[in-house]
Amino acid sequence: MKKFHTPSNSSTMAGFILLGFPCPREGQILLFVLFSAVYLLTLMGNASIICAVHWDQRLHTPMYILLANFSFLEIWYVTSTVPNMLANFLSDTKVISFSGCFLQFYLFFSLGSTECFFLAIMALDRYLAICRPLRYPSIMTKHCCTNLVLGCWTFGFLWFLIPIIIISRMSFCGSRIIDHFLCDPGPLLALTCKKDPVIELIFSALSPLPLVIPFVFIIGSYALVLKAVLKVPSAAGKRKAFSTCGSHLAVVSLFYGSVLVMYGSPTSEHEAGMQKVVTLFYSVLTPLLNPVIYTLRNKDMKKALQKFCRI
Numbered sequence: 655m656k657k658f659h660t661p662s663n664s665s666t667m668a669g670f671i672l673l674g675f676p677c678p679r680e681g682q683i684l685l686f687v688l689f690s691a692v693y694l695l696t697l698m699g700n701a702s703i704i705c706a707v708h709w710d711q712r713l714h715t716p717m718y719i720l721l722a723n724f725s726f727l728e729i730w731y732v733t734s735t736v737p738n739m740l741a742n743f744l745s746d747t748k749v750i751s752f753s754g755c756f757l758q759f760y761l762f763f764s765l766g767s768t769e770c771f772f773l774a775i776m777a778l779d780r781y782l783a784i785c786r787p788l789r790y791p792s793i794m795t796k797h798c799c800t801n802l803v804l805g806c807w808t809f810g811f812l813w814f815l816i817p818i819i820i821i822s823r824m825s826f827c828g829s830r831i832i833d834h835f836l837c838d839p840g841p842l843l844a845l846t847c848k849k850d851p852v853i854e855l856i857f858s859a860l861s862p863l864p865l866v867i868p869f870v871f872i873i874g875s876y877a878l879v880l881k882a883v884l885k886v887p888s889a890a891g892k893r894k895a896f897s898t899c900g901s902h903l904a905v906v907s908l909f910y911g912s913v914l915v916m917y918g919s920p921t922s923e924h925e926a927g928m929q930k931v932v933t934l935f936y937s938v939l940t941p942l943l944n945p946v947i948y949t950l951r952n953k954d955m956k957k958a959l960q961k962f963c964r965i
Contacts, residue, residue, distance in 0.1 A: 669752050670752070671748050673835075686740055693740070696732050699946065708722070716799050720772070720802075721776075725944070727765065729941075731766065731937070734761040738754075738836070755842075760814055760818045762836060765810065769909070771806035774867075775806060777871065777876060777902065777906075781878055810864070813863070813864050827847040834926070834930060838929075839857065840929075905947055908947075909936055916936070
């Protein structure tokens with residue numbers, strides 16, 4: 655692809671070029687069809703969970719209310735990147751405007767941060783249900799659930815305001831090409847005219863916190879859950895306790911496993927292809943797999959979905 659060179663003043667530039675997955679036209683069309691199907695299945699799967707929880711009175715409990723909100727979040731999370739990626743598959747220029755790029759950056763990482771916070775409060779819910787069963791109904795009330803959900807959305811979207819303001823005010827020059835399918839901070843910072851170690855330090859210090867803090871909280875919660883479950887005398891009781899946590903643990907493992915591979919290891923230009931694959935996993939495939947995991951491992955959810963489908 656032809657490279658574009660522009661003046662150092664970023665205001666004169668039309669935008670960035672998202673390379674995506676370079677391949678012949680036939681391959682682009684095939685990828686378009688594939689990811690369109692994945693996107694539609696993701697929307698349908700997560701929307702089904704929301705509808706099932708809404709229509710089935712038995713699922714009006716904190717665990718399923720949080721799950722329905724999490725599914726709602728997943729719909730917006732995948733929508734922050736996939737529609738633009740689909741448009742790029744059919745585009746000859748693959749240009750994304752500056753405002754569009756920074757908006758995608760903000761939405762994608764804010765929604766990702768919100769997802770981390772959601773996973774943390776879902777772990778808190780399981781901890782209270784298993785380790786504090788007698789006090790659970792009085793603690794995890796509808797009012798408490800609402801406040802926790804609002805807190806996740808608020809903190810998630812406030813956290814990346816400073817990083818996005820910092821990067822959007824920087825000057826970009828030279829090549830506008832981003833070897834990725836979304837506006838990731840790494841490639842964006844590489845295109846800045848002047849490297850600023852202070853800004854990069856602030857960004858690198860702020861960005862991982864929404865990942866690290868909830869992850870530490872989740873590990874701590876499940877350590878206490880494991881300790882409590884091991885004290886249960888009957889094998890059936892242990893299996894029941896573990897079964898209520900299994901789906902959430904699987905989702906946490908998928909999401910954090912891929913994110914840690916992406917951001918927890920050194921990167922280089924030669925690893926751009928691997929970065930795209932890993933990013934695809936946690937940004938596209940994980941939202942697709944989450945409804946499957948929760949449905950297959952949860953009998954109540956299976957019954958609710960069957961009931962909803964017969965309506």
